[in-house]
Amino acid sequence: MNRTTLPNSREGRIVWVGSxxxxxxxxxxxxxxxxxxGKLAFVYITxxxxxxxxxxxxxxxxxxxxxVPSKSILGIPKLMSRLNPRALMVAGHFPRSLxxxxxxxxxRRCPALYWSDxxxxxIRKRGxxxxxxxxxxxxxxxxxxxxxxxxxxxNRDFYHWVCxxxxxxHKLRFLPYPHDSALxxxxxxxxxxxxxxxxxxxxxxxxSEKCVTHLVELFAGLSTxxxxxxxxTIAGDGTERQRxxxxxxxxxxxxxxxxxxxxxxxxxxxxxxxxDVFVLPSNHEPWGLVVNEVLSSAVPVIVPSWVGAASDxxxxxxxxxxxxxxxxxxxKEAMLxxxxxxxxxxxxxxxxxxxxxxxxxxxxxxxxxxxxxxxALDMAESC
Numbered sequence: 074m075n076r077t078t079l080p081n082s083r084e085g086r087i088v089w090v091g092s093x094x095x096x097x098x099x100x101x102x103x104x105x106x107x108x109x110x111g112k113l114a115f116v117y118i119t120x121x122x123x124x125x126x127x128x129x130x131x132x133x134x135x136x137x138x139x140x141v142p143s144k145s146i147l148g149i150p151k152l153m154s155r156l157n158p159r160a161l162m163v164a165g166h167f168p169r170s171l172x173x174x175x176x177x178x179x180x181r182r183c184p185a186l187y188w189s190d191x192x193x194x195x196i197r198k199r200g201x202x203x204x205x206x207x208x209x210x211x212x213x214x215x216x217x218x219x220x221x222x223x224x225x226x227x228n229r230d231f232y233h234w235v236c237x238x239x240x241x242x243h244k245l246r247f248l249p250y251p252h253d254s255a256l257x258x259x260x261x262x263x264x265x266x267x268x269x270x271x272x273x274x275x276x277x278x279x280x281s282e283k284c285v286t287h288l289v290e291l292f293a294g295l296s297t298x299x300x301x302x303x304x305x306t307i308a309g310d311g312t313e314r315q316r317x318x319x320x321x322x323x324x325x326x327x328x329x330x331x332x333x334x335x336x337x338x339x340x341x342x343x344x345x346x347x348x349d350v351f352v353l354p355s356n357h358e359p360w361g362l363v364v365n366e367v368l369s370s371a372v373p374v375i376v377p378s379w380v381g382a383a384s385d386x387x388x389x390x391x392x393x394x395x396x397x398x399x400x401x402x403x404x405k406e407a408m409l410x411x412x413x414x415x416x417x418x419x420x421x422x423x424x425x426x427x428x429x430x431x432x433x434x435x436x437x438x439x440x441x442x443x444x445x446x447x448x449a450l451d452m453a454e455s456c
Contacts, residue, residue: 086114087447088156090174091164091188093117093140096132096338097362101251101436105443106135112447114156118143118170131338143168153177160184160450166214175214184219184450188248190359192381193231198357211235222248222446224360225434226384246449247433248442250362254435257369258426260346271303271412274348274372276336277363279311284354284399286313286320291401291408293324300329302412308344310335345370349418350411353380354399365434368392368425373418375407385432392425 094102094117106113115138139152149170153161154177161178163171163185178185196204212235215221221236221244223229232241275285285307292305307317307330314332321330336344345351351367352375360381364374368386374393376383387393394410396403411418429435433442 085157085159086112087160087162087450088114088116088153088158089162089164090116090171091118091162092168092171093119094130094134096130097250097252097436099130099132099134100253101439102135103133104436104440108440108444109447114158115139116141116152116156116174118168120168141170143170146170146173149173150177153181158183159454160186160219162186162188163218165189166211172214175218179217184453185217186220186222186246186446187215187218188222188224189231190224190228190250190381191231192227192359192379193234194227194379195357195359195381196231198379208235216240218244220244220246220446222246224248224250225381227381228360246442246446248446249434249439250360250365251436251439252362252365252369254365254369254429254437257342257345257366258371260342261369261371261422261426269302271415271418272347272349273303273305273408274308274345274351274367275305275353276308276341276344276351276367277353279307279309279313279317281313282356283311283313284356285317287354287399287401287404288352289317289320289324289326289330291405292326292329294401294405299409299412303329303408305330306333306344306348307331308333308336341366342370345372348372349415350375350408352376352404352408354404355380356399358382365429368422368429369435371419371422371426373411373421373425375404375411377403386425386428386434388424388428390421392421392428 102115115135117138117140119140120143146169153174161174161183163175166172175185196207215236221232221241223232223245229245232245275288277283279285288305321327345367351372353361353363358380364376364382364386367374374387376387376395377399378395378397383395387395389395394407396407
């Protein structure tokens with residue numbers, strides 16, 4: 074473990090245990106630590122993937138978090154005993170150290186609250202056998218949780234499916250993924266270029282499950298007239314970068330598709346504000362916080378129906394377009410509906426910005442939801 078001593082003043086706090094946080098989670102943690110001084114402590118589990126994330130992410134962490142390598146599973150019970158929490162916030166079940174922390178809480182009768190983005194449609198899409206195994210493994214684990222914190226409709230459906238509707242409904246509390254909607258709204262107020270070219274954007278990891286190759290393939294299939302009115306920008310980096318670059322050369326799309334490379338979080342709102350339409354073609358996307366962010370930027374979204382955020386935020390004809398799948402043909406059909414319709418794109422974007430704010434899917438709403446959770450814990454303990 075990176076830290077071998079922890080001050081006794083942490084005892085009796087609510088301990089948040091999760092993987093090393095992305096920028097949006099660390100911003101949320103800093104806010105709730107400030108809102109509730111002395112009530113929270115944070116334990117971050119690092120893994121090989123999060124080691125890369127630590128070098129790429131920006132933003133402050135809460136004061137003095139405990140940072141633990143995922144391989145230090147046996148040290149987790151000792152750390153939890155030293156922290157002596159009044160309750161645990163367990164953010165997911167991977168790395169496995171998170172499961173160990175929850176099991177420690179069960180054994181000590183310490184209330185454990187579980188927060189995840191797992192999407193029922195995404196699970197079922199992976200195959201019947203995988204779904205059955207996951208349900209069998211997770212049911213006893215989740216039923217032991219004091220509360221189940223859901224981020225949206227598909228995530229809530231997952232808890233119902235695993236635990237049974239009656240039990241899950243009793244345990245459910247809403248805690249959305251946090252993003253600073255005001256930051257994206259400020260950038261969205263800037264006037265976009267009036268070139269007449271519809272700027273499509275993908276921003277995220279360039280990994281095989283993100284299926285960015287589908288966007289390149291569909292651009293290759295556009296008519297000459299349509300290609301003259303559209304451009305695709307790909308922002309991000311990952312294992313598929315070289316493959317995508319070769320595909321663009323082979324399809325003779327150098328003038329239609331551009332790469333921005335890796336983008337620091339501080340530049341994301343500005344890049345989103347320059348887009349006309351955002352496309353997320355992922356094969357698997359439990360939620361997709363980028364949907365919240367880009368809608369807050371007043372940019373409409375095209376997503377396949379299984380993306381977790383789609384159920385709550387992407388309404389076809391109102392905030393974007395849900396496609397039946399992520400095939401190049403389905404994505405192309407949706408994109409063609411928006412290429413010539415600047416007025417429609419503007420209306421969808423404005424509607425999306427309002428929906429994120431009104432629906433409670435931003436960091437301010439997450440802060441209020443967390444405050445309600447703390448109040449409910451206080452009331453439960455006083456009974």
